[in-house]
Amino acid sequence: MNNISRRSMLAGAAGLFVAPHLTRAQAAKPRLTVISQWSAGSDGAAITALGKKFEEKGGTWQHSPVPGFTTEMMNKLRAQIMAGDPPACSQLKGPEIAAWSKIAPTVDLDALVAAAGYEQVVAPDLARLHKPAGKWISLPLQIYSTNMLFLSKRAMDKAKADKIPVTWADFNTLAQKMKEGGVAHPIANGGTRPDDGQKFEAALAGISPVAYRAAIMTLDESALKGPEVKAAFAQVRKIADWMDPNTAAQHYSTNLQRFVAGDMGMMIQGGWAQGVLLNAGFKLDDFIIAPGPTDNTKPVFLLNADAFIFWQRKEPDLQAGQTLMAQLVMDPAIQTMYSQITGSIPVRSDVDLSGAGWSDGQRQTAAALKEAVANNQAVLSVAHNMAQENGMTAAMIDVITEYVKNKAITPDQAVVRLSDAVEGAR
């Protein structure tokens, strides 16, 4: 008894000694410094909503958006890392996560990921990107497919067609029908580099996901020079011939009005185009969304995923903020909220998309992802910097964008140029 009381007294004394620190650490109000490029439109609205949730949980949300291209966000990130003051959390995606994690220490999220059971519900190719050295250091937040097929209802009427094309042959037939039915340009497109890149990746992955994996993701030389890549370039030429040549360097969204009006017929775009269409005031029944054409008739999913990477900080409030943020990002309710605002689909494959608030397009996208993962036909997008680091991606897109704009280049020449460009950038 005596002993015990002495022990408890000791413990009590120790407790007294430690307690202030404990309470301070526990009471450290979670705070999070975040940088991302999401400032306006549905992206801005979604991250603002996420910030509100963070604040509801008692945190202080300090988001500094860097509007514009991803590269501008990266410039700010680079400057902050070099100054020794990285944000607690920043947007980053694809192979860039591995590249950037080598220049500054990141947070080990393994315990939090295990607690949330996140690993089991993330597509394996995607999971690999977010734990480059074996440990989770970043968390994917939402998924888009870059090869969704958008069909203009009015253009379909002009072509007197109601069948959604499944293979590239169907696609080409429908485009021809649209042209004959008076649709000025069967393909709606912008003229930016990612736009051109998307046409190529959709063509190659649709022709053969196996060849895509070998040529684009693992840069296998014989695959790069293989017949599938040549066939993909030939398909891209057809697509380019159906586009409006006047788009010059315009953004694809410039042409949405003409697309909905039936002046342009089909659009191969990322799932985000749904959010952009709705944001521009168009209705869900103005267009149809379907998975991109695939010659083996099973959906091919070109993955593009936004993610957050967590940078090591010493401040207890920032560390508490990182824990809270990681928990929020993996939370199915938060992913639901986020995707419903942006038009993406949740990373978690166990989120139920049958309820209100989800569109048919999103349900189809999620179903396509499930099926594509099951058939090993979910691959990483090169046009949106998911398959390769930026230097390699840019070298490949150089070839593709020149090919789209220069009709004098033959598919054979393009194949040679592509493999040369890859060799040069290695």
Place this chain on the structure above:
Amino acid sequence: MTHTVAAETRTGRPVTFGILRRLPEHLAIWVPLLLSAGHLVSFALWTVWISFTPSTLVPVSGWVGLRNYTAVMATRNWQIAFDNLLLFGCGFVLLSLLTGLLLAVLLDQRIRGENVLRSIFLYPIALSFVVTGTVWSWLLNPGLGIQKLVNDIGWTSFRFDWLIDRDMAIWTIVIAAVWQSSGFAMALFLAGLRSVDADLIKAAQIDGAGPIRMYRRVILPTLWPITVTVVVIQLQFAITTFDLVRALTGGGPGLATQLPALVVYDLMFQRGLLARGAAAAVLMLLILLAVLLPYAGWRYLQRRQAAHA
């Protein structure tokens, strides 16, 4: 009165007092000059150093020799950019020079409303190149701008689609750049025209020279120092052009309108290849020096001749 004071300082006061008295002037001139020169030179040297390192996402030390330079010069982007720079540089400088001179000579005719016209011609230079580029990208777009206008009026076979023509797209940048900066050339030339010695003109008039002959033989020859200045200023602008192309063509169609500054930005910030970008930047600096050093030498010779004469 002032004369005597000056004489006193020259003879009696110690030199240090003179320096102290002029301290504010020295501070005002030398501190900013040294700071900005130091800033410029130190960053230029730093860029040169980076161009010899294996840096990618962030600067790292190390030595790779000329590897970055050979790699950059072997890329298609750089070769296209360099060819474009020659076309754009020559086309832009010559056209803006001629347009500016023509405008200046026309304005020099003591016409009514000169001030208004001068402001109008000078106005484009007050615009940001991004604005110029964006507006011209609409005007030159065959589906929206000039071509569509002419087609709609009734001349349906009219074609003006340089913006989407790979071979001609670089000239759209020349058009926009000339529009933007010929007012600047005009202002300099006009100042030159106005400073021609009136006696010279009177003498020519007495000798019976007509207006065309007067310009050709008497007035324009006195303008050539200004011409050299305009050429050098426009050339250094041409070499560093970035925002105009970015807004007008985005470097496209394809890679057709790449320019060196675009390649530098692309390498450094889009591809995450700092050292390659730095090498491209140093190459740009060398091109600039190739323009500026002869100019500096020419100025030096001129000054020496003036001193001897």
